[in-house]
Amino acid sequence: MALSRLIVHEHLRGMGLAGLGAVVLLLVVGAYGALTLVPGWQALAQLREQTRQADDLLARVEQGSATVPVVPQRQLDEFHRRLPAQPEATVAIDKLYALAAEEHITLARGDYALGIDPKTHLARYQILLPVRGSYPQLRRFLHALLGQLPAVVVEDLELQRKRIGETDLSGRIRMTLYLSRS
Numbered sequence: 211m212a213l214s215r216l217i218v219h220e221h222l223r224g225m226g227l228a229g230l231g232a233v234v235l236l237l238v239v240g241a242y243g244a245l246t247l248v249p250g251w252q253a254l255a256q257l258r259e260q261t262r263q264a265d266d267l268l269a270r271v272e273q274g275s276a277t278v279p280v281v282p283q284r285q286l287d288e289f290h291r292r293l294p295a296q297p298e299a300t301v302a303i304d305k306l307y308a309l310a311a312e313e314h315i316t317l318a319r320g321d322y323a324l325g326i327d328p329k330t331h332l333a334r335y336q337i338l339l340p341v342r343g344s345y346p347q348l349r350r351f352l353h354a355l356l357g358q359l360p361a362v363v364v365e366d367l368e369l370q371r372k373r374i375g376e377t378d379l380s381g382r383i384r385m386t387l388y389l390s391r392s
Contacts, residue, residue, distance in 0.1 A: 293361050293390040296333045299324075302359055302387055303337070309358065313351045315343035326391075333389040342380045345369075352383075361388045 222230060270276035294302050303322075310317045320339035327334045341348065348369070355362060362385050369381035 290332070290390050293332065293388055296389045296391055299333075299335050299387065299389055302361070302389075303335075305359060306337075306355060306362075309354045310341075310351055312354070313343065313347045315341060315347050315351050317341055327388070330388075331391065333391050335387040335389060336384070337387060338382060338384050340380070340382050342378060344377050345379055348379060355385075359387070362386070363388070 267276060271278055318340035320337055323336045325334050364385045366384035369379045371379055
């Protein structure tokens, strides 16, 4: 059944100014409820579900059928514990040169700078090494370096060939060795 515009107009005129204000107020309250209360109720339902899941996990951990999940802070502490200590920097650099020697790569005298990373508060040993070798040698060296020294980050690699026919490349590797300060 469709309402005629005339009937709606007559009802609105019959309500007067106070009735019209009440209708507008009801519309505002309805919009407020839809925009603020409904998302709050949804968030509350989500929190209740997370609490239920946490209770289920706690019960399974107490029974021994599940393990305690790793907390991000615990992961970070474990990462810091596995980093070489700052006094062991020379051992790590010796390992770097040993890996280069295994691949018969020439590492010229490099630049080294020790600093503290302001975000992580870790010791940061920045290394810039001129390098010379064939592409397969350099690739194996970098692969071994990253595999055996996980605290090293290769930040920049510049390689060039003097002439097209040459097999040796020359360039430089810029890397950072992160060390724990303990």
